[in-house]
Amino acid sequence: MTAPDKEILCTLGPASLNDRVLARLEELGVNLFRINLSHTKLQDLPRVIDFIRSRSAVPICLDTEGAQIRTGDMLNGEIAVRENSIVHAHKLRVPGDAFNFNLYPDDVIDKLEVGDFISIDFNSVLVQVISRDDAKVAMRVLHGGVIGQNKAVTVERDIALDTLTAKDIAALEYGRSVGIRHVALSFANRGSDVDQVRALVGDDTFLISKIECRNGLINLDEISERSDALLIDRGDLSRQEPIERIPALQKLIIARGQAHRRKVYVATNLLESMITAPRPTRAEVNDVINTLLDGADGLVLAAETAIGKDPVGCVAMIVKLIREFRVLNARTPAPHHEGLAYVPTDPTSLLIEPHGGTLVNRVSPAAAIADLDTLPRLTVRDTDLLDAHQIGVGTFSPLTGFMDRETLISVLHRKRLPDGAAWTVPVLLQVDAERARTLAAGQRQVLTDDAGRAHAVIDVSEVYRHDLDEIGHLAFGTASTEHPGVARLLRNGDHFVAGAITLIEERPSPWREFELTPRQSRFIFAHKGWSKVVAFHGRNISHRVHEHLQLQALERTNADGLFINPVIGPKKPGDFLPRPILRSYQMLIDFGLYPNGKVLLGALATYPRYAGPREAVFNAICRKNIGCSHFIVGRNHAGVGDFYDDRSYRALFDELGDTGITPVFFDAIGYNPATGAYESGLHDDAQAISGTRVRDSLLRGEPLPDWYVRGIVQDMISAELKAGQPLFHA
Template identity: 35%
Template sequence: MYKRTKIVCTMGPACDSDETIREMIKAGMNVARFNFSHGSYDEHHGRIERVRRISKELGLPVGILLDTKGPEVRTGLLVDGKKVAVKTGDKIVVTARPTSEDFHGTAEHISLDYLALPSEVEKGSLILIDDGLVALEVESVSGQDMTCVVKNDGLIGERKGVNMPNVNISLPAITERDRQDILFGLTENIDYIAASFIRDGESVRGIRELCRENGGEHVTIFPKIECALGVENFDEILEASDGIMVARGDLGIEIKPELVPHIQKEIIAKCNAAYKPVITATQMLDSMQQNPRPTRAEVADVANAIYDGTDAVMLSGESAAGKYPVEAVKMQASIALETEKYLPAHAPLEVPADAHGTRVVNNVVGMSAVNMATTVGAKCITVPTTTGRTARLISHFRPNMPICAFSRHEWAVQQMIMYWGVIPHQAEITQGTVNGTIVKAIETAKELGYVEAGDLTVATAGDPRMSVQLEDKVSSTNVAYVAQVR
């Protein structure tokens, strides 16, 4: 059996050793996530180099994902660095000012580092601290001071994250720090960017332009949907993106948590319809930071995301800082394998109603390949591809056999790692003829152990002699073959 759902693992102190990374990759890690809210460039460089070296040793490709810090708001320093206790009904003054040693907060007066906030909140606005563990309600504003009422007992720590639900903050989606982090990532030849707190399509286009101007034209961009504006403007964000991450942690703070499951389903469905990969993230196996086994609710959460149609599931603190990083990957892989047994043989084989031109041709070829493979019981679908687009198309139809994709371009192979059901390999399989290319691709699949002599496979290809010219574009993939392995 092979796992079709991809696993994204956050790297951190818990998985710094060669042996741990090796076991995580063998257990099913497909993409290594580097959270640039934490760590130095030297630390990230060392971890990226380690993942790539071990991936190469194992012969198992692993993608590299840079997750931006994004426009964050944090609490300031506190007296003696100690957390302060607040009680329901207490009054507390929150001052918007730069974090510095000049001011240390107390239970009666704290600071946060977003200077424009007093002009953007109003009476009744909520300020949520440390993932919503402490809620403050704004009562009045005077200059940079906001007098608030504490809504629940709790502890406030320094440099903790702050969320303001339903407040349209004016922080740029891509900060100067993010720009520098992305430029660093491009020097490391990253494969993907997960862009935090994206609120509109223009922000995605800005990141793409930054990448293109600095040699990163093949980097794929996954906006993170984690605020109300991101949900409201989702359609334009999706159109501008290469894929989406459903970042349920902050999303469940910025909006009512009970709305998150439905929004997750809607986002996944829209990504599936747009043929773009989607990652479901945050707290999937959260208890495994401390425990060797997950709760039953966490198992159901992972399984339901797969039933919804997610391409990938993600581990955050479980792999970066937890006690059981390898076990968490094994568990997520095991849940995926078991859940995939109950998925349909393939997704509905239909051309989208809004498809036209080359998209119709591409859909028909992809549909035909999946239908043929299912009908004849093919062992795999063999896909020679230059850019990875054909593999992504076939992935959309969710066949129940491996999609073995081959490209001579390393960047295309790295992109395909994220596609559901696709097993990508870098190989030069293009021959002088279409038949020659197909034979070479099937021979390579056999050498790698995906098929044996006598097995049936379905192969896609592009025959330039019969290419379809529509809307001044050429549909490069235009044929699908059933072949028996020799």
């Protein structure tokens, strides 16, 4: 009934493994029945094969599990995981619930690393590995949702997995023994994978390689040469490639298959709506026709015929569409796409562009640095290493290193980089005169901490001197040593080392699970479907005015989400340490005090400059690089004492014009006990919240009103004090 050059492949399952459906599918001209080994137990395979063969002459294809990760069994078939909770994946089998479950294959736990992002069940859930031991990994849920059992899992890092599982090998050996001569290799990564399967199934087996991962695209030609056909699994492929690229990749794979004279089949979502509905959508029928016009040799129905309500109706619709294609193709020959090549690129994003247009990436493994062990060493301060880290990962884009004299002068006097991009804060590597005499342009130096651990490499471009008083007056608006930023500047030396940075090792940090690089935060935002994100910068525990600002900013900007991004680097004495800051926000999230699915907590490993308006702009630019479109600027943001006028913040943003990120300004906020509301302006009826009072009251164990700091946060702080945990920088 069908066109001889267009084939139909059907996956069999509970909906189609019966006499009537098998007979009808054969009558409609199905060319191949597929048994998915991911959903078929090995002990059931002989029975399933015998059942099909006793009712149909259509050849059977065994589709391997392949190099993939899947979820294990769940107590009720699926679990719901809550955003910002901690879940564990165990090596030993556990009853799957909302906090503990298994991944398959079992040994994948040994391959996971702290920091790995993991998408589960076709991106419905996103987690990040935060710790591990020999038996399990702990993961922070960044995007909650429902996880089904035996569902696809993607680690956003290439992990070496065996080409075939033990189950695959046993199934293929059995299939060959009973005369099955069609095999589909799942997750073909490279030509050697095909060779391994070919050695097992023999040259007389029709071997289909499934292209459903990035490595398969990279090694497409060598896979094609060794295979009899290719199969584009658009579903699994879209777990590694942006979904908007799938149409172009489909055309590319078909073109490369044609160049190698190989058949190409296309699978996933062809008639997805017909799993439950009697008719397809207009988009689906357009997709099928255009897939055939692209040059596909066959179409693969999966869930539609395995578990759908009407497998026969689905195949009948495919038959009609193939007929329509034949009529259309007689008038409009399929286009050719010669010369197409796969080039890995960042996903198309609706997030704000990085400052300067490109997100800097100056991270390299130490092994890639020639003669690293023989390079001279320069011991620097922790704050310098924090700057080097943020330069390397792109938070300070477009900076690629510590500033030279020209850049410093431009920033001090024009508040811009030499190319005109807005930039307000000097990023300097200071040394004393004695050390400066040992340095010169053209040198390569390894930047180390006090313990001698190498963290970054600097390619020195200039060593220069500049008047510290001028820097203080222009960068901080004062030369007073009472200003902590000025005091730091004056004690660090009046010579400066400029040069590009290469980050080779992250600093040790107990807060790594919260420290998201710009690429990681952008990845999470995109996964959540956020394109408009408002950022909150802070250096204290959460109090009620913070909550008010954050929720008001969400409402005022109509943002998709809120990124709470406190600073956790070294601060002045009396400022809060990272632990109580992060725990205070995590508690608010855990207790459901933010809109569900609207907030992400991340930490920024840098240090306050206390530079007032200039630092407000700098902080905004950093969040722009992180992917935020809006930035909250409260009263005396990043200021200290009475050094800055509240009006100067708006004035500086106005002076600079469009920086690419929108400031969300707030005046002083007070609490009005008469109305029970937080109101702008400290009028007679409003009471201000003082950070000093918060600190002093907590230290003395004096409870604050709930409108000041929530009781759950105060209880946490009290417990920390009783446990002997330090709360403040000494």
